Amino acid sequence: MLTLYLAMIDEPSDKEKFEKIYYAFHKEILHVTIKLTGSREGGEDAAQEAFIRIAKNISEIKMDNRDSVQAYVLTIARNEAIRYMEKEPGLLLYSSTENAIDDTSPDPFEHIENLENKELLVKALLELPISYREILLMRYDQDMNASKIAKHLGTKPAAIRKRLERARKMLIRTYSELEKEELNV
Amino acid sequence: MSNRSIFKAALVEAVLHEYKDILNSTGTQYEPSEKFKNRIGMIIENFNKSRTATVTVIKRLILVAIIAALLTGCALAIPAVREYLLDYFLNDHGSWYGVTFDPEEVKDAPHEIEVFFAPTYTPPGYEVMAEDYSVAGGDVFYVNADDLLIAYAQKPIPSDATQDDWIGIDADDNVRTTLTIDGYKVEQIKDEYYTTLIWTDNNYLYTLDYHTELDDEEAIKIIESIAPVPEEKLNQP
Numbered sequence: 001m002l003t004l005y006l007a008m009i010d011e012p013s014d015k016e017k018f019e020k021i022y023y024a025f026h027k028e029i030l031h032v033t034i035k036l037t038g039s040r041e042g043g044e045d046a047a048q049e050a051f052i053r054i055a056k057n058i059s060e061i062k063m064d065n066r067d068s069v070q071a072y073v074l075t076i077a078r079n080e081a082i083r084y085m086e087k088e089p090g091l092l093l094y095s096s097t098e099n100a101i102d103d104t105s106p107d108p109f110e111h112i113e114n115l116e117n118k119e120l121l122v123k124a125l126l127e128l129p130i131s132y133r134e135i136l137l138m139r140y141d142q143d144m145n146a147s148k149i150a151k152h153l154g155t156k157p158a159a160i161r162k163r164l165e166r167a168r169k170m171l172i173r174t175y176s177e178l179e180k181e182e183l184n185v
Numbered sequence: 186m187s188n189r190s191i192f193k194a195a196l197v198e199a200v201l202h203e204y205k206d207i208l209n210s211t212g213t214q215y216e217p218s219e220k221f222k223n224r225i226g227m228i229i230e231n232f233n234k235s236r237t238a239t240v241t242v243i244k245r246l247i248l249v250a251i252i253a254a255l256l257t258g259c260a261l262a263i264p265a266v267r268e269y270l271l272d273y274f275l276n277d278h279g280s281w282y283g284v285t286f287d288p289e290e291v292k293d294a295p296h297e298i299e300v301f302f303a304p305t306y307t308p309p310g311y312e313v314m315a316e317d318y319s320v321a322g323g324d325v326f327y328v329n330a331d332d333l334l335i336a337y338a339q340k341p342i343p344s345d346a347t348q349d350d351w352i353g354i355d356a357d358d359n360v361r362t363t364l365t366i367d368g369y370k371v372e373q374i375k376d377e378y379y380t381t382l383i384w385t386d387n388n389y390l391y392t393l394d395y396h397t398e399l400d401d402e403e404a405i406k407i408i409e410s411i412a413p414v415p416e417e418k419l420n421q422p
Binding site: 028031032035036067068070071074075078118121122125126128130133134136137140141145146147148157158161162165168172 | 191192194196199200201202203204334354358377
């Protein structure tokens with residue numbers, strides 16, 4: 001199976017990179033897509049699309065550390081599972097956080113003054129829909145611009161730009177609120 | 186640990202959190218079905234076919250480019266044209282722009298930031314939200330009461346100056362203009378939501394991204410105010 005994917009890649013260094021990703025995460029990718037789509041068949045379809053997307057974009061993936069790559073590949077897997085679900089009318093997603101996506105009306109702004117509180121930052125990020133967290137990850141951890149993110153997630157750059165802007169605003173707002181709460185406690 | 190590293194680590198943790206329950210549940214053995222194997226084989230075959238077609242088109246384009254280069258060779262003898270061609274290029278890839286430098290022009294450029302430059306001007310209604318300086322780059326973020334952001338960045342030129350994909354700028358639905366600001370040739374890329382200004386002094390690459398609601402005159406003032414960052418500011422914890 002791996003040989004088939006490697007046939008899509010030209011550069012030996014990229015082949016090696018893909019092999020590392022494949023061996024480290026192929027079970028997790030399939031596991032996630034099966035859980036999200038709710039079927040073996042759907043999971044396999046989505047996983048295979050995810051591997052192809054990863055293979056096509058392999059040269060752009062940063063391999064800074066294991067967790068970072070894992071977060072990236074699971075993001076690709078989740079988005080392929082969503083695409084599969086969109087093609088199958090009547091099916092519901094495992095994750096319910098997607099429903100919160102449009103709820104981004106801006107509140108009065110309080111900016112982040114101190115990012116050193118990682119725990120609080122994680123807490124604020126967890127308040128965001130997963131699609132927002134993913135897009136921030138692609139932008140700031142993988143250092144991709146909107147066009148590249150769109151290519152990796154199979155969507156339009158304009159949609160990514162809008163989502164990115166909302167994600168930033170929502171994060172700043174949520175972080176400030178949590179920071180205030182913490183100070184009051 | 187810098188703000189950037191903390192932010193990245195928090196992002197990774199927050200994304201992986203989503204899969205905690207799934208990955209902790211009973212494992213799935215990965216045994217792809219025959220249908221799965223056949224389908225992937227077919228997809229890869231189609232992918233390789235389309236890639237061969239692209240390579241053929243690229244070969245033709247290269248031939249045209251060689252002929253064009255021969256025809257325009259004489260233009261390189263004219264200093265003004267030569268200067269422009271050897272300066273730096275914003276390469277249009279359709280959906281994104283890449284940046285390359287003439288290796289000769291940037292051969293003495295440091296590959297890490299040695300001197301930090303940052304704006305000293307803050308547009309009315311904005312305040313500095315964050316500043317981050319490391320050998321890998323300098324960043325200044327401004328924000329106003331409507332959450333609109335301005336981001337300034339100073340980056341080192343990569344060791345391979347001809348490498349095109351180390352920085353990418355959206356090229357979809359935008360208007361590109363070349364400006365001269367403070368003696369520098371600045372490329373302006375403007376779309377419905379954001380404007381990017383990008384320029385170089387052949388030592389570093391500089392970018393300024395701002396929401397289109399900010400007047401271009403204000404952006405120009407920011408660039409014109411750029412000065413070396415004082416030591417005491419760099420040493421702040």
